[in-house]
Amino acid sequence: MARQLADRAFAATFRHLFAFSLLYEDSEVDNRVLGLDPRSRVLAVSGAGCGVAGLLAAHPERIDAIDINPHHLALAALKVAATRRVTSYAEFYQLLGRGRHADPAGALRPLMIDLPAWVARYWSANHDRFRTNLYAEGLAGTFQRWLRRTMGVDADFLRALHRLPPADRLAHLAPILASTRRAWPMRALVNTPLFLLGIGVNFEQRQRNLRANRAATMMDVVTAHFERLAQTDLETNWFVWVGLTGEFNHDHPAAVPPYLRAENHRRALAAPTRVGFHRESLQRMLAAATPGQWSHFSLCDVLDWLPAGAQRQLLHRIARVGGPGALVLTRSVESACVVDRLGLSELYERVEPVSTEASEQERTRLYGRVNVYRVAGGA
Numbered sequence: 001m002a003r004q005l006a007d008r009a010f011a012a013t014f015r016h017l018f019a020f021s022l023l024y025e026d027s028e029v030d031n032r033v034l035g036l037d038p039r040s041r042v043l044a045v046s047g048a049g050c051g052v053a054g055l056l057a058a059h060p061e062r063i064d065a066i067d068i069n070p071h072h073l074a075l076a077a078l079k080v081a082a083t084r085r086v087t088s089y090a091e092f093y094q095l096l097g098r099g100r101h102a103d104p105a106g107a108l109r110p111l112m113i114d115l116p117a118w119v120a121r122y123w124s125a126n127h128d129r130f131r132t133n134l135y136a137e138g139l140a141g142t143f144q145r146w147l148r149r150t151m152g153v154d155a156d157f158l159r160a161l162h163r164l165p166p167a168d169r170l171a172h173l174a175p176i177l178a179s180t181r182r183a184w185p186m187r188a189l190v191n192t193p194l195f196l197l198g199i200g201v202n203f204e205q206r207q208r209n210l211r212a213n214r215a216a217t218m219m220d221v222v223t224a225h226f227e228r229l230a231q232t233d234l235e236t237n238w239f240v241w242v243g244l245t246g247e248f249n250h251d252h253p254a255a256v257p258p259y260l261r262a263e264n265h266r267r268a269l270a271a272p273t274r275v276g277f278h279r280e281s282l283q284r285m286l287a288a289a290t291p292g293q294w295s296h297f298s299l300c301d302v303l304d305w306l307p308a309g310a311q312r313q314l315l316h317r318i319a320r321v322g323g324p325g326a327l328v329l330t331r332s333v334e335s336a337c338v339v340d341r342l343g344l345s346e347l348y349e350r351v352e353p354v355s356t357e358a359s360e361q362e363r364t365r366l367y368g369r370v371n372v373y374r375v376a377g378g379a
C-alpha cells in the first residue's frame, strides 16, 4: 500500500519531467518480432519515440502513440515527423543522429505542420535542446554527464574495451566501477528517488529490479547492469555509446536505433501510415477503445510499473480490445513470464522461440525478458 502511494506520487512527478531523449529499449528487436504489415494497427507507448518512429518502415495502417509524459510524447512526435518529412538523409541524421542543429527553430518549424497544436507550441518553446546535443539533455542526460565526468572514459576507451575478448573486459572495467561507486555525486544519488525518476524506474519496478538482480541497493543493480553491458557488441551498442560518450558511434551505420538508419529512413519516407499522438494513460485509452481497434500493442515496460492486480486488469482490457490473434510486446526486468505469474495462460500464449530470442538479443541488457504474447483463440 505504501509503495502504491509512493508510485502515485512518482507518476505525478514523472509526467512533468523531461527524462529521456533516447528510448532505453532495443527497437531493432521490436521490428523483428512484431511482424507488422500494411493492415497492422498499433497502439504503442512512446517513451522518447525511437521505437514508434522505427515502426514506420513497415508501413502499418495506423500507429497510435501514447504516453502520460508530454515531454516524451512531443519528442516522439518530432521523431516521427522528421522521419517522414526530412527527405535528405544527411539533414535527418544531423538533427536526430547528431542531435544538434545550427538553427533548431528553423529546422523544427516545417516539421510541425501535421502535428497537434500543443506539440508545435512545445517545440517552439524547447527547440534549444538541439543547440548543443539533444542526447545530453533531460534528467537521464544530466546523470550521464555526471557519470562520464566521474568515470573519465571516452570513445577511445570504449573502442579499446571492445577489442578485448568479452571475458577480459570485466577485469578492465572493475577498478573504474569500484571508484565510481565510491565517488560523489554517484554514491549520494543512486539510491535516491531522484535517481529513479531519471532512469524511469518507479518503486514497484525498483523492487522487481532488486529481486531480479539479487541486489540490496540500486547501486548494486547499476553495477550489475554495467557488467552485463560490457559483454555486448560495444561497437554497435548505442545505449553504451550515448551513456559513456554522449554521442552515437557515428562511424558505424548500425550503431543507431533502426529509425536512424538510411534504408529504414528511405522506406519510412513512403509510409502511408496514419499516426495519432495521445497524452493519455494506457488504462484510460483502452477503457474507451472498441474491440478490434488495434492488432498490435507495444507496451514498453509499463506493466513493470504496476502491481499484480493492475497488470491483470490491463492485460484483460488488451485482450478484449485486440481480440484473438492480437500481439502484445512487453519488457520486464523480471525473468518470470507475467502471463504465467498472473494465471492468464488461457487468455494469452507466449510466442516462442521469438520471445526467448528477443530477450537474448535486447542490447540494453536492462530487461530479464522481452516477451511477445498472442491473445488466445486466433488462427
Ligand SMILES: C[S@@+](CC[C@H](N)C(=O)[O-])C[C@H]1O[C@@H](n2cnc3c(N)ncnc32)[C@H](O)[C@@H]1O
Pocket: 015, 020, 022, 023, 024, 025, 045, 046, 047, 048, 066, 067, 068, 069, 072, 199, 200, 201, 280, 281, 282, 283, 300, 301, 302, 305
Ligand atoms: C515505463 S517508462 C520506463 C522507461 C523506458 N524503459 C524507456 O526507455 O523510456 C516508459 C514510458 O512509459 C510512460 N508510461 C508509464 N506508465 C504509463 C501508462 N500507464 N500509460 C501510458 N504511458 C505510460 C512513461 O511516461 C514513459 O515515457
